[in-house]
Each structure stands twice: as structure tokens, then as C-alpha cells.
Amino acid sequence: MYNLCGWIIMGLIAGLIARALMPGRQSMGFIGTTLLGIAGSFMGGFLASIIAGHGWRGPQSTGYIGSILGAIVLLWLSRMLSGR
Secondary structure, eight states, rough: HHOOOOHHHHHHHHHHHHHHHHSSSOOOOHHHHHHHHHHHHHHHHHHHHHTTTTTOSSSOOOOHHHHHHHHHHHHHHHHHHHHH
């Protein structure tokens, strides 16, 4: 249970920071921001393992910086795919 709460809190913080750093308006609520941060953590873990040459080993935590960078990449991708 503690691990799940940690993921949620870390996801919220990473999502808020990523939204603050990304220019423009992102229309999403509290839950969307939290999910963005959690998905950003998975994305950051994926990118870190590819860059390190380890291949994908499944979900892993990358810390706040990797989570924020992953969330920024996801925000950018969503903006590019939506055409805004």
C-alpha cells in the first residue's frame, strides 16, 4: 500500500512540475496530472534503460528527474499528435 501511495504522490509532483515547465496551456485536472506523472516515470525508465543499453526490463522508477523528463516528453507528444 505504501508503494502505491508513493507512486501517486511522486506522479502528482512530477506531473505538476512538468506542466509548469512545458510552455502553453494543458487542460487536464488533478487526476490527469497525476496519471501524466506516473506515465512519465514509466517513460523515463524506458528511456533511461534504452540509453544505458540495457533494453527494456519492465516498469522501473527513475526518480524525480526521469519522471519529469518523461512527463515532458509525453506532453510534447500529445501536443504534436493533437495538432495544437
